[in-house]
Amino acid sequence: MEGVIDAVTRELLTAGPGIDWTVTEFVRVVDTRLPPRAFYKHCPELKDGTNATPTGVPVHIQLLGSDTDALAANARQALKLGATGIDLNFGCPAKLVNRHDGGASLLRCPDRVYRATRAVVDAIDGRIPVTAKIRLGFADRQQAVACARATEDAGASRLTVHARTRNEGYRPPAHWEWIGRIRHHVSLPVVANGDIWTLDDYWKARTLSGCDDVMLGRSALADPWLAARIRHWQETGQRLAATTWPMRAGIIDDYAQRQRRKLPERIVTSLVKQWLTQMRQNNAEAEVHFQRVKRITALDELLEELAA
Numbered sequence: 001m002e003g004v005i006d007a008v009t010r011e012l013l014t015a016g017p018g019i020d021w022t023v024t025e026f027v028r029v030v031d032t033r034l035p036p037r038a039f040y041k042h043c044p045e046l047k048d049g050t051n052a053t054p055t056g057v058p059v060h061i062q063l064l065g066s067d068t069d070a071l072a073a074n075a076r077q078a079l080k081l082g083a084t085g086i087d088l089n090f091g092c093p094a095k096l097v098n099r100h101d102g103g104a105s106l107l108r109c110p111d112r113v114y115r116a117t118r119a120v121v122d123a124i125d126g127r128i129p130v131t132a133k134i135r136l137g138f139a140d141r142q143q144a145v146a147c148a149r150a151t152e153d154a155g156a157s158r159l160t161v162h163a164r165t166r167n168e169g170y171r172p173p174a175h176w177e178w179i180g181r182i183r184h185h186v187s188l189p190v191v192a193n194g195d196i197w198t199l200d201d202y203w204k205a206r207t208l209s210g211c212d213d214v215m216l217g218r219s220a221l222a223d224p225w226l227a228a229r230i231r232h233w234q235e236t237g238q239r240l241a242a243t244t245w246p247m248r249a250g251i252i253d254d255y256a257q258r259q260r261r262k263l264p265e266r267i268v269t270s271l272v273k274q275w276l277t278q279m280r281q282n283n284a285e286a287e288v289h290f291q292r293v294k295r296i297t298a299l300d301e302l303l304e305e306l307a308a
């Protein structure tokens, strides 16, 4: 997630079980081949040759763009640098991105989704998987199935569907039943995404979409143990205990200590508040702690308050 989940966050979130793969923030492709540093910035995991988090969870590099030649050139560049998977972003709703013809704007024309995906699949020539992420459409859902089919016809090996249109932004509800509709028209594996905040949400999304696998966005930060909870239930049929405040404070402290090795303290302070903001959306304790620390500007003081 752009501006939110970086390599440090990926490392912390994949320290425990539940997450099978991760995706970088999108790499914006315009009309040129980007230099290696652009890929290393989004995906430092390329540098050690593993393209995975320290626990071995793959990190797929996400490209966002519409120029087929540039997408192909950047896919080849990523492959050369050691990428083990490329994901294509057809879901970003940001006005600036859409105005420059990227992300969800391609969903208005399934043929463009096809051509963008095909360009990358051809460039990669079967050496690593190419996956795609779509929303249900731009303004409406009329092209949802056509866009999904376009990714499959072009050779994508997996499709993640965020169950809202671009114009629906991030407003609830997510229309998981539409993912079920899409699944009936494609044969590639489909992953459900959108508003899966709890194990109960997972059950509902799974029932309505028919997908076992889900992609967690904001909720991976809101409850860093949600993926483990889902995996535990899949394997045992049992519920894990709820995530406690000390667990939450612990992961935030770990995050801050790692980030402060490379970022200025004031930036780490605001990153910590950003993570807390995700947590407080559906956790009363996080809300109380956030209110207590929101005006603190010194990082150590902030972390001490959270641990108190």
Ligand SMILES: Cc1cc2nc3c(=O)[nH]c(=O)nc-3n(C[C@H](O)[C@H](O)[C@H](O)COP(=O)(O)O)c2cc1C
Pocket (backbone or CB within 6 Å): 001, 002, 003, 004, 024, 025, 026, 062, 089, 091, 133, 162, 170, 193, 194, 195, 196, 215, 216, 217, 218, 219
């Ligand atoms: C701040 C922010 C940044 C995001 N950046 C990306 C991104 O770079 N690539 C992507 O595929 N989705 C991105 N998303 C969308 C999420 O991956 C996800 O599809 C969406 O938030 C719905 O899932 P959720 O309800 O689990 O968060 C972003 C979402 C947010 C809120």
